[in-house]
Amino acid sequence: MLYLYIIFILSFFEMISSTPLNAEYFGTFKYTNYTIxxxxxLKVKTCKTDSDCPELSNGCELYxxxxxxxxxxxxxxxxxxxxxxxxxxLLLHNTSTYYINIQEIEYGITFINNNTLEHKEVQNNDKIILHSCDKSMYKHNLCKTDTCLNSSNCYSNLCYxxxxxxxxxxxxxxxxxxxxxxxxxxxMSCKYANGEKCSISSDCDQFNVxxxxxxxCTxxxxxxxxHKNKFPDYVFFFGVSMTVIIVIALVVLSSLFVMSCIYVAIDELKNILFNITDDYRQLESTN
Structure with a gap:
């Protein structure tokens, strides 16, 4: 497997110096006429200098x-x-990633068209967030993106x-x-971006699983x-089992208590009826 060590390291340091939390945007992209x-x-081209590479590339890099x-x-x-x-x-310009990791959360960053950056002041509708979160990971606070105003701000075309x-x-x-x-x-290999559904790690972009x-893919x-923060399965099943046992025990004890109360009430009622009958007999004897 071919790893982009140098590009990844350079991108990492660039991300540290320019996070989306302190800037309006992070990366740039170029529109292309290429389909997937x-x-x-596309043939991978060897090179010695940037001038050996086509226009729609990021220059000559060491792999x-x-x-x-x-x-x-x-x-x-x-x-x-x-x-x-x-x-x-879209060609990602001068970057090999489209999100960063902040405190164990994937954070999708904002990109803008490189031509827009060069020719006019950037507006909100010029920005696009390439990364998208799986809804379950978003709900569990494991993934966020820069704020989208509407779905057109998202490459996934879905703002939630x-x-x-x-x-x-x-x-x-x-x-x-x-x-x-x-x-x-x-x-050239095309695989699912982060946040997309997968079955095995080879379905995902090469840096991810x-x-x-x-x-x-993440x-x-x-x-x-x-996974470290997730309770082990045996702890979960033990907790469920103990809860079921406690509930059953409470139901049994409650039933026994109710039955004993009913028994006492019936016994007391018998005594009352017996006393009434006895008093009635004594009254008849007196008369």
Whole structure:
């Protein structure tokens, strides 16, 4: 598997210095005429300098791949795209990620069109949030995004309570360079973006995993953190079992108490009736 070590590290430091909490936007993108099928068929190009790379790329980058013995180095034209199945894709400009992690929460950041940034003052309708949260993770406070004013602010085209939410009818894909074990060479690979439904980790973008708790693609540290905070199954079942036993015991004790009260009441009623009958007999004898 081909890892973008250097790009990832540079992006991380860039994120630290420019978080969406302190800025109006974080990243930029470019519109393209490529569809997801076009990108899957793009040939990965080797390079020595940025000038060797096509316009719709982020220049020449160093990639490394561990071959089991040592790291192999490749200089390739970096291309990272965000796509839907039935529309043209966006080129993520000078960044390899579209969200950041804040206190064990995935945080979707705002992007703007690079041409807009160069030619006019940025308006709210020029901004787009590429990351989308799975609704379950959002409700459990595991995922948030920059504030969306309406669905057009979200790449998923679904804004819910000021947060961009995964649209099951409009899934998002990240397309980037990955290593093909079958072909033995780097290729363009398109996989589900974070927040999208998945079955196994290979369904997800290469830096991420399929979280088996929510069945969505997420960053490994996010998945690990909320699994640690989740009660083990045996604790849950033990708690449920104890609750059932306590409820049954309370029902039995309550039933016994009610039955004993009824028995005492009946016995007392018998005594009262007996006394009344005895008094009546004594009264007849006197007469």
């Amino acid at each position: 099928d076009d990108i899957k068929n 490394t791949r561990w071959d089991g013995i040592e790291d192999k180095e490749y200089h390739l034209c970096d291309m990272t795209y965000m796509c839907h199945e039935n529309s043209t894709c 309570h000021d947060t961009c939410i995964r649209n099951k009818d409009y899934p998002s894909y990240i397309c980037r360079i990955d290593w093909s074990e079958e072909k033995g060479e780097p290729i 399929c979280d088996d708790l929510y069945e969505v 960053y490994p540290m996010i998945a690990e953190s909320h």
